[in-house]
Amino acid sequence: MRLRWVRGRAAEGDGPDDPDRTREWVGCDDAGEAIARVVRVSGPVRAGWRLRYAVARDAEARVVELRPPVDRNRRWLIVIGGRVVGRAALPLQAVRGAEAALGGG
């Protein structure tokens, strides 16, 4: 199913020369309803004394840790209905993955 993709949340850039980058694209249907997301996993991230190898934000923007940690070469998660249905190396590949997972025309 072809979706309309819009920018989701951004991650902070590293300063004036590095603007905030979108780390999430949201796929909407014709009615504008968000039905899929692709999210870039970051990590390792140190939170207090714990090292989290792979983290992402869920639909409510809570930080969730992913286990097992995603392999470094496939950092984009494909999320449909709150469930991770696949992973990809690059955002456009994740987008195609989401559309394929939704099937149909």
Next chain:
Amino acid sequence: MARTPLDRIRNIGITAHIDAGKTTTTERILYYTGRSHRIGEVHDGTTTTDYMEQERERGITITSAAVTAEWKGHRINIIDTPGHIDFNIEVNRSLRVLDGAVFIIEGVAGVQPQSETNWRLADRYNVPRIIFINKLDRTGADFYRAAETLKEKLGITWVALQLPIGIEDSFKGVVDLVGMKALIWEGDELGAKFHEAPIPDDLKDRAAEYRQLLLDTALSVDDAAMEEYFDKGDVSVETLKRCIKKGTISGAFRPVLCGTAFKNKGVQPLLDAVIDYLPSPVDIPGIKVAAAEGEEEEAERRVIKADEKAPFAGLAFKIINDKYGNLTFVRVYAGVARTGDMVLNTTKGHRERIGRMFQMHADKREEIKEVYAGDIVAFVGLKDTGTGDTLADPADPVVLERMAFPVPVIDISVEPKTKDAIEKMTIGLQKLAGEDPSLRLRTDPETGQTILSGMGELHLEIVIDRLKREYGVEANVGAPQVAYRETITRPHTEVYTHKKQTGGSGQYAEVKIVFEPLERNQGIVFENQVVGGAVPKEYIPAVEKGIRAQADTGVLAGFPTVDFKATLVDGKYHDVDSSALAFEIAAKACFREGMKKAGPVILEPIMDVEVTTPADHVGDVVGDLNRRRGVIQSQDMAGTSVIVRAHVPLKEMFGYISNLRGMTKGRASFSMQFHHYDPVPRQIADEIMAKSA
């Protein structure tokens, strides 16, 4: 000549494994940019950048020539660099002043050991790179396999901008994945024309697949481009190019092009890629000023940006002496310089006048009157400016970050074949050492021999060859030796009296000197603590001179003595019989006697060795390094290979390459560079002393 705006300048290097085709590619670039009208072939010995005679004979590049070319309204300053490890200094200093690089790999072998070393050097300086897979005309060439070695050996994300049409003998052009069209060359000869054509049917699917991969990779660096793609299902050529440039500069991915320089295919699109994707001086952050004395390496420092209106600042990165005199190659980072200008050498603290300036086209030159930020130029008339020195406007005397130079670790003795040529030889060697910071010269005062220290056997061989050709001195050389040093390990105080009463005027001097060890790399420090005139002031310099001269011949095996402090604390003199000479002789003898009692040791160069081996041979490689007195520092996986790092004495590394090849069936590679000096173990010290006795 019209001024080239900053954003139309590209300062690039061409770097690769030995023999990958850097010089051939540079030649083609010069031809197609209209500079040379007859193409040079490496095997004919007529190339423009390899202009030194022995380069022509050997077919390898030794120095890096800076050449300037014009392409589609842009000025490209190119530095062709050598592939051999002994000339790493050239690659090193070039990368330091360049903004981007064309990295060549071979279509048959893919990434080779020296490509890895040079790749990491470029990483160190964050140099943006595009990759050219060359020699696709050769038997056994395979674009896809060669490209895969980029990921395997270098662990990088590569993205094809082109695919080959045909291969080996039938290689005739490329598919341009940005414009989605074919480029077909109409012949193998120099200057062969090419035309655009539709993508051949048998390549359509593959082209579509790789085009998608290009979009997936390139657009991921730019959100607006992603949106354009979502909107239209594709992006404009401008958008795609913008994304490729952005990713190339940030290093998010490395674009790959291909062709055969020798058969003249693929060079023009490579030039297009240089101007489309490699940064101009304004696309990069600028250069940092050097850390001030005592300042942390990591501290925030001022950055000099490419700006013509700012005060002048440039870095001398290469000195060449040729028949016209002394040429100093300078990368201008900010401001403007004009002939006749006075600039400050802020590294050494003196003024220099710019006599004339030239834009270099290999061994030809074009005189210019002014040079602007971002450009590379050769100054003539500088008196005392060395490689790595900063030249700046006296009103804003910045010192730019210095270059790191390798320490020469191999010695050879040289003497002229005819005794009367000794002076000519010394002058020649001094000039050569002035051009090359990795070359040092000293005289062994005992034997009177001239000792030359360099990076490796090939390096020194070339120097001897240049001595012959450029200075007309034929020399006999000794076998290469490890450049050992001597030092002391505990303090000792020595008193020495030099007394000679033979008729007329005698000689008399007494010195009391404290010898103390210093940390590594402190050299020789001399201090005078004599009070009350026990040694008259006028004789103190003679004492220092004696110590320094004698230090060239260590007490154990005659190697230069370093890292110690000599303090003159007391002495005696005679009104009539004392002289500077007497004090110098006394100091020398005091050194010889005193050092023996200060726990002298021999130091040897320890190399930082990096071996890349297939995982199944790690055990053999590590075991062998241990037997060579190596200390393993780390082992890291890189793709299917393991990178072993170890500190190994240079002495144990002679002949290592053939051993390594045998052990791993030729699948491992290694590189090494000097790391530090360490005392040699007792048994080896005995061997060295026995040999020198």
